[in-house]
Amino acid sequence: MLIFEHSRPGRRNYSQAPTTAASNNKIPENLRRKSPPLLPEVSEMDTVRHYTRLSQKNFSIDTEFYPLGSCTMKYNPRACNSLAMLPQYLGRHPLAPEDTGQGYMACMYELQEILKDVTGMAGVSLTPMAGAQGELIGVMMIRAYHESRGDFSRTEIIVPDAAHGTNPATAVMCGFKVVEIATDKTGNVDMAALKAAVGPQTAGLMLTNPSTLGVFEENVSEMSRVVHEAGGLLYYDGANLNAVLGKVKPGDMGFDVIHINLHKTFSTPHGGGGPGSAPVGVAERLLPYMPIPIVTHEDGKYRWVSEKEKPQSIGRLSAHMGNAGVLLRAYIYVRLLGMDGMHRVAEFATLNANYLMAELRKAGFEIAYPTRRASHEFIVTMKEIKDKTGVTAMNLAKRLLDKGYHAPTTYFPMLVPECLLIEPAESESKETLDAFVIAMKEILTEIEEQPDMVKDAPHTMPLRKLDDVKAARELDLSWKKPSS
Amino acid sequence: MPFIPHTEEDIAEMLASIGADSIETLFDEIPSDLISGELTGVPPGLSEMEITRLMMERANIDGSYQNFIGAGAYEHHIPAAVWQITTRGEFYSSYTPYQAEASQGTLQLLYEYQTMMASLTGMDVSNASMYDGATALAEAALMAVRLHRTSRRILIPKTVHPTYRKVVRAIVSNQKIEVVELPFCPQSGQVLPESLDEFYKEDFAALVIPQPNFFGVLEQVDALTDWAHSKNALAIGVVNPTALALLSPPGEWGSNGADIAVGEGQPLGIPLSSGGPYFGFMACKNKLLRQIPGRIIGRTNDLDNKPGFVLTLQAREQHIRRSKATSNICTNQGLMVTAATIYMSLLGPEGLRRVAAQSHANTLELIEQLEAINGVKRTFSGPIFHEATLTLPASVDTVLSKLKDQGILAGLNLNEYYSDMENALLVCATETKTSADLQRYTELLTQALK
Numbered sequence: 001m002l003i004f005e006h007s008r009p010g011r012r013n014y015s016q017a018p019t020t021a022a023s024n025n026k027i028p029e030n031l032r033r034k035s036p037p038l039l040p041e042v043s044e045m046d047t048v049r050h051y052t053r054l055s056q057k058n059f060s061i062d063t064e065f066y067p068l069g070s071c072t073m074k075y076n077p078r079a080c081n082s083l084a085m086l087p088q089y090l091g092r093h094p095l096a097p098e099d100t101g102q103g104y105m106a107c108m109y110e111l112q113e114i115l116k117d118v119t120g121m122a123g124v125s126l127t128p129m130a131g132a133q134g135e136l137i138g139v140m141m142i143r144a145y146h147e148s149r150g151d152f153s154r155t156e157i158i159v160p161d162a163a164h165g166t167n168p169a170t171a172v173m174c175g176f177k178v179v180e181i182a183t184d185k186t187g188n189v190d191m192a193a194l195k196a197a198v199g200p201q202t203a204g205l206m207l208t209n210p211s212t213l214g215v216f217e218e219n220v221s222e223m224s225r226v227v228h229e230a231g232g233l234l235y236y237d238g239a240n241l242n243a244v245l246g247k248v249k250p251g252d253m254g255f256d257v258i259h260i261n262l263h264k265t266f267s268t269p270h271g272g273g274g275p276g277s278a279p280v281g282v283a284e285r286l287l288p289y290m291p292i293p294i295v296t297h298e299d300g301k302y303r304w305v306s307e308k309e310k311p312q313s314i315g316r317l318s319a320h321m322g323n324a325g326v327l328l329r330a331y332i333y334v335r336l337l338g339m340d341g342m343h344r345v346a347e348f349a350t351l352n353a354n355y356l357m358a359e360l361r362k363a364g365f366e367i368a369y370p371t372r373r374a375s376h377e378f379i380v381t382m383k384e385i386k387d388k389t390g391v392t393a394m395n396l397a398k399r400l401l402d403k404g405y406h407a408p409t410t411y412f413p414m415l416v417p418e419c420l421l422i423e424p425a426e427s428e429s430k431e432t433l434d435a436f437v438i439a440m441k442e443i444l445t446e447i448e449e450q451p452d453m454v455k456d457a458p459h460t461m462p463l464r465k466l467d468d469v470k471a472a473r474e475l476d477l478s479w480k481k482p483s484s
Numbered sequence: 485m486p487f488i489p490h491t492e493e494d495i496a497e498m499l500a501s502i503g504a505d506s507i508e509t510l511f512d513e514i515p516s517d518l519i520s521g522e523l524t525g526v527p528p529g530l531s532e533m534e535i536t537r538l539m540m541e542r543a544n545i546d547g548s549y550q551n552f553i554g555a556g557a558y559e560h561h562i563p564a565a566v567w568q569i570t571t572r573g574e575f576y577s578s579y580t581p582y583q584a585e586a587s588q589g590t591l592q593l594l595y596e597y598q599t600m601m602a603s604l605t606g607m608d609v610s611n612a613s614m615y616d617g618a619t620a621l622a623e624a625a626l627m628a629v630r631l632h633r634t635s636r637r638i639l640i641p642k643t644v645h646p647t648y649r650k651v652v653r654a655i656v657s658n659q660k661i662e663v664v665e666l667p668f669c670p671q672s673g674q675v676l677p678e679s680l681d682e683f684y685k686e687d688f689a690a691l692v693i694p695q696p697n698f699f700g701v702l703e704q705v706d707a708l709t710d711w712a713h714s715k716n717a718l719a720i721g722v723v724n725p726t727a728l729a730l731l732s733p734p735g736e737w738g739s740n741g742a743d744i745a746v747g748e749g750q751p752l753g754i755p756l757s758s759g760g761p762y763f764g765f766m767a768c769k770n771k772l773l774r775q776i777p778g779r780i781i782g783r784t785n786d787l788d789n790k791p792g793f794v795l796t797l798q799a800r801e802q803h804i805r806r807s808k809a810t811s812n813i814c815t816n817q818g819l820m821v822t823a824a825t826i827y828m829s830l831l832g833p834e835g836l837r838r839v840a841a842q843s844h845a846n847t848l849e850l851i852e853q854l855e856a857i858n859g860v861k862r863t864f865s866g867p868i869f870h871e872a873t874l875t876l877p878a879s880v881d882t883v884l885s886k887l888k889d890q891g892i893l894a895g896l897n898l899n900e901y902y903s904d905m906e907n908a909l910l911v912c913a914t915e916t917k918t919s920a921d922l923q924r925y926t927e928l929l930t931q932a933l934k
Contacts (some may be wrong), residue, residue: 003596016563017835018915022845026550028867031702033732034832038603048565051593051822055574058589076577079532085567093553094759096893099886103542104758117525129615129760129869132802132814140658149587152779169802169812174658178500178807180742197539227651228823247511249520267487271819272590273580273779275614275761289655315654316510319556319618319647319748320759332539340530341486341521348488350510355498362501373513399585402589409582412587429489430498464787469798472785475773477609478599479783 003050003412004479007040016044038481048394057462058224058272059406064430067356069377069409069421070164070212072242073265077333080267084328086253094320098177098303105302109295112279113329118342119258120251121281125290127322131239134259134278135206136351140314141257141282141289142204145175146287148312152290154203160189160412162213162386164239167206176203178179183415187369198230208237209220209253210244210375212413212421213368213382214353223255231256233286238278241265242425243350243376246343265345266330281315287448288312293321348426349376356424359437364444377423379416380408386418391450393418396443398458398465403439486529527916549893550921554684554912555698556617556645556752560726560839561638561916562823563830566753570823580779580815582657584794585786591793592817596782597825605745606727606735607767613778613816613894617748617781620764621692621722623811624744625656627768627775628690628718630810635687635717635850639667644722646901664688673699673864673873677707679739690718690788690820693742698901700847700871701864714823718743726751727869729833729840735769744768752818753827763817763824774800777811777819799807841872842915844924850913853926857933863908871912873898878933882911886932892925 028247031202042050059066066073092101096430128134139157146154156173158179181193189207198205207229209217217223227234242265250258256449262268262277270276281288291314296306307313321327334342354375360380361367367377382393397407397420409421424433446454458464496506506509508818530538539544551559572574574589581587581594594612603608603785613622625638626734638656642665653663666683669676674697691712696702705721712719719742721734721784734742750762767777774797782796802809831839847870854860876883887894895911902908913922 002592002599003825004599004768010713012832012834013563013830015767015836016561018831018842020842021838022841024845025841026847026848026867027730027844030706031867033728034736036837037600037729037733038837039831039833040829041724041832041834042829044563044565044830047826048569051826052572054589054593055569056589057570057587057592058574058578058581059579059586060574064586066579069577072576073579076750079535081576083536083539084570086539086543087838088546088548088581090755090757091548091551092758093545093551093559094557094895094901095555095757095896096551097888100893101546101758103545106542106545110672111783114526117523120520128816129619129817132812133615133619135606135675136655136812140654164814165802165806166805166812166818167855169805169809171810172807172809175660180668184508206666218513218515220517221515226774227694234538244514246523247520247720248514248518252518269576269819270579270580271573272587272593272822274815274817275615275763275817276815277761296799308685314543316650317619317654318651318760318874319616319645319762322759323761324758325755325761331885332535334526335530335538336532337486337526339524340683341529342523344485344492345508348485348490348509351490351495351502354504355500356500362554372692395918396863397583398585401583404607406586407583427487427489430494432878437619442778458585462588463585463790463792466792466794466798467784468585468794471782472796472799474784475796476783477796478602484488 002479003040003042006042006046006050011043013044038174054316064126064404064406065410065428068406069404070239072423074267074425075427076267077336080211080329080332084325089328102302103360105295107328107331109297111327114296114334115260115279115281119260121282122284123287123290124279124281126279126292127291127318128259128278128280129318129323130274130276131259131261131278132166132170134280135202135315136173137168137280137291137317138235139170139174141286141341142235144175144289144314146203147231150177153200154199156191157203158197158205161415162211163206164206164212164237168239185370188218189223191219191222195226198226198282200231202230202232204233204235206235206237208239210240214375215231215369215372216375220253223384236328236470238459239264240375243346245345247334247346251283252382257286260300261327262330267333268326268329275323275326277323289314291315291317320400343481352424352428353377354424356422356433360440363437363441368419377421380420380422380430381416382418385447389447391447391451391454393420395455395457399454400439401458402460405436405439507542520636521896530617539625539788539843540557549661549891551893552911552925553893555896555910556748557756558912559756559914559916562755564814565830566823566826569826570819575819575822580622581795588803591781593822593825594897595783595793597821598781601765602767604725604733605767606733606741607745608770609773610765610767611776612781614764614778616762616764616816618648620657620746622646622764624653624720624746624766625652625690627718627744627772629661629777631765631772632689635689636660637662637688638665638690639666641666641668641690643668643675644692646696655691666702671703671868674866675708677704677711680711688717689897690723692720694722695731696724696869699864699873702869702918707735709742713740714868721745723747724751725749726840743772749824752824754823761817761820775810777818780815795828839915846915846917847872850922850925853922854929857930869911872912874909874911876907876909880907887928890928892928
C-alpha cells in the first residue's frame with residue numbers, strides 16, 4: 001500500500017506545522033499556486049508505521065550479510081552517526097562565519113591531513129559528493145593541467161575494460177574520447193595494448209587497483225612509467241581502496257590524482273544509494289587546480305582557502321561544502337580506527353576474501369582467476385553451471401536472498417561471463433562466512449536436484465521475481481489519484 | 485581491533501584453509517617496493533568515550549546561534565519522526581536497490597518521492613534525486629543542450645544563486661557549452677522579460693528561471709517561460725520546494741509550462757549541517773524523459789501479479805551504457821530523499837503550505853520593522869517569498885559582527901557575491917522565528933546602526 005492510499009482529506013498533524021495559518025500574504029495573485037500538491041494527508045502514527053514497515057522490506061548491513069562486490073558493505077559504526085548528529089553540527093549554516101565553525105573546520109582539516117597520509121598525495125579537497133563526482137573533478141584537473149601547459153592535443157582517456165561504467169561516462173562528460181583497453185588472461189591490464197594505445201593524444205589513464213576483477217595490477221609501476229613517458233597522467237579510482245588501505249599508497253604507485261569513496265573505505269552509510277562522498281587527492285603538480293572549498297590552518301585558526309588564492313582552480317562543484325555531514329562521519333571513523341586500526345583494514349578485508357574464495361572453491365564453485373590472490377574481493381563464474389543446467393548467476397543471486405543473504409554483484413565486470421563479484425569486508429566474522437558457504441553449497445545441490453525452483457527464485461521475499469521489461473515498456477513513474 | 489571480530493583462533497583456521505602462513509603472505513602479489521611503512525599522519529585510535537568527548541568539545545566551540553541566513557540553505561522545523569525513521573539501519577545501511585526483491589522499502593519510498601516531487605513541481609516525472617541543487621541545475625543544462633542539438637548556449641540570469649552559476653559553468657564548460665549571464669533590473673531585482681529581445685538575439689538551448697531568485701525576489705515566470713519557448717529554447721525552473729506550496733509550479737508557468745524543474749531539496753527536512761549532505765531534485769516533462777540523468781523507479785508486477793518497484797530506464801545509465809550514458813552519475817542522495825519523503829508525508833499539503841505561509845509572513849514582518857529604522861531600505865521593489873535584500877546605512881560586515889556577538893547570524897553580506905552592491909544584506913526569517921525573535925533582531929540592528 002502506498003502512503004497516498006492511507007490518505008484521508010482533511011487529516012493533519014497539528015504539532016508539526018505552524019499552528020496558526022498566517023494571513024499576511026503579499027504574493028501577487030498571478031504567481032500563486034492554484035491547486036494543492038499531491039502530498040498525503042496522514043497522521044504521524046500512520047507515517048511512522050508506513051515507513052517503518054517499508055524499511056523492514058530492505059536488506060541492509062545491519063540486518064544481513066551484504067557481500068556486494070566493489071561496494072565495500074562494511075559495518076557503519078553507530079557512534080559515527082550519533083556524534084555527527086550533535087545539534088551544533090546539524091544547526092550550523094554553511095555560510096555562517098568561520099569563527100562560528102572552528103570545531104567543525106578542525107575536523108575537516110584533520111580529515112584532509114589524514115587522507116593525504118593514507119593516499120600518499122600532496123593535497124586533498126573534500127568537496128566531491130560521490131565517487132562519480134570525484135572522478136569528474138579528477139579528470140577536470142587532468143584537463144586543466146594539460147591546457148595550462150598549452151597542450152590542447154590530449155583528447156583521449158584510456159580506460160581498462162574492467163573499469164566501472166562511471167569511468168568512461170566521466171571521461172565523455174569531460175569532453176574526452178574513451179579508449180578502452182583489454183585485460184589479459186591473468187586479470188592484469190594487457191601491457192602490449194596499453195603501450196600501443198598511448199601517445200601524444202593521451203590525456204591520462206583511469207585505473208582501479210586492485211581492479212574490479214579482484215586482483216592487484218602487478219605491472220602498475222610499469223603502467224605508470226608508460227603513461228607518464230607519453231605525457232599522460234594517472235587517475236586512481238579509489239573504489240577498491242579498502243583492499244590496500246594502510247598497505248600501499250596510491251601516491252607511491254605513481255598516481256597523480258585519486259578519489260576516495262568514503263562510503264566504502266571509510267564506512268559512511270550507503271543510505272539506499274547515497275549520499276556518498278569522494279574527496280580527491282592530488283600529486284604536487286595538480287595542486288593549483290584543486291576545487292574549493294578547502295580548509296587551511298594558520299595562526300591557530302581554521303579558514304577556507306579563497307578563490308583568489310587558487311586562481312587556477314577548476315572551480316566549485318557543489319553549492320556549499322560537499323557532503324559535510326558524511327565527511328564528519330568519516331572523520332569519526334578514522335579517529336576510532338587510528339593508525340593501527342587503519343593498517344588492519346586491508347589485512348582483514350583480504351583475509352576474509354581469500355578465505356571465502358578458498359572455501360567456495362572447495363565447495364565446487366569455479367573461481368574466475370584461480371591462480372591469483374584475491375584482493376578484498378573475487379569473482380565466481382557460473383558459466384559452466386549455466387551451460388549445464390541453464391541456471392544463471394542472477395538465479396543464484398535471487399536464491400541467496402531466500403537464504404537471508406544479500407546477493408553479490410552480478411554481471412559486473414562484464415568481461416567475465418555469468419559472474420558474481422563477492423566482497424565480504426573486514427567487519428564480517430568467520431561464522432558468517434562459514435554460514436554463507438553452507439548456503440552456497442545448498443544452492444549448488446538445489447541446482448542439480450531442482451533447477452527450475454532455483455530459476456524461479458526468490459520464493460520467501462515479500463515479492464517474487466519482478467518484471468523489469470514491463471516496468472520499462474509500460475512506464476509508471478508516479479502514482480495518479482484515481483478519478484472517483 | 486576496531487570493527488574487526490576475528491579471534492586469534494579464527495585467523496589461524498582461515499590461514500590454514502587458504503594455505504598461507506601469515507596475513508602478509510596474502511599480499512605477495514604486490515611488488516614489495518610498493519608496500520608502505522607506518523601511517524605516521526594518522527593519530528592513535530580513540531575509544532568511543534574519547535571520540536565522544538572530542539566531538540562534543542568541538543561542537544561546543546561552534547556553539548549555537550539564531551540564524552537569519554538563507555541564501556540557498558534554509559532552517560525549518562524538522563519533525564522528530566523524520567530522522568528517527570531515516571536512520572533506521574534498514575534505510576541507513578542498505579545500498580542502491582539493485583536487488584529489487586530485497587529492496588522494496590527503498591524502491592517504494594523513492595516511487596512515492598517521485599510522485600510527490602512531480603506534483604509539487606507540476607511536472608510529469610521526477611528522478612530519484614541528484615547531488616544538490618547546483619549540480620541538478622548543471623545536469624538540466626546538459627539535458628537541454630542534448631535535446632536542442634544546434635545551440636550549445638545556456639542563458640542564466642545573474643539573479644540565480646552565484647555559486648550555482650559557478651558550478652554550472654565548471655561542469656558544462658567541459659562539453660564546450662557556453663553560459664551567458666543575463667542582467668537584472670536594479671530597481672525591481674528581477675529579470676525584465678521585455679528587455680530580453682533587445683539584449684539577446686542569438687540561438688540558445690535553454691533559459692534558466694529562478695523562483696524565488698537569489699535576492700528573495702519573485703520573477704515574472706510566465707513571461708520568461710513564454711519568451712524562452714518563443715525562441716525555440718527550453719525553460720528550466722530552479723525553485724525552492726517550500727515556496728512551491730504557495731507559488732505556481734514550473735509545470736504551469738506561461739502558456740505551456742517550463743520543461744525542467746530543479747532545485748535544492750534541503751528545505752524538506754534536511755538539517756543545515758554546514759552545507760551537506762543535501763539533495764537536488766529534478767523533474768521534467770515527458771518529452772525529456774529519455775534525457776533525464778540519475779536513478780528512476782518504476783512500478784511493475786511480480787510473477788504473481790503483485791505490484792512492486794524496480795530501477796527502470798537503466799539503459800540511460802553509466803553502468804549499462806558506459807561512455808554513451810546521459811550522465812556519469814551513479815548514486816542519488818537516497819538517505820536524504822528518505823528524510824524528505826517522510827517530511828512531506830508528515831506535513832501534508834496543508835502543513836507545507838503553513839510552513840511556507842508563516843515563513844513568508846515572518847520575513848514580511850521583519851522587513852517592515854527594519855524599514856522603519858532610519859536609513860534602512862529594501863534594495864528591490866519586486867515581491868518576495870521568505871527572503872529579502874536590504875540596503876543598510878553602514879558596513880554590513882560591522883553590523884553582522886555586532887549581531888553575532890549577541891548570538892544572532894543576521895544574514896549574508898551580498899557584496900561578497902555582487903561587487904557593485906554595497907551595504908546590501910540578504911536576510912531570511914523562516915517559520916522557526918517568533919515575533920519576539922523578530923523584535924529582538926530589530927532592536928539589535930537599531931543599536932548596531934547607532
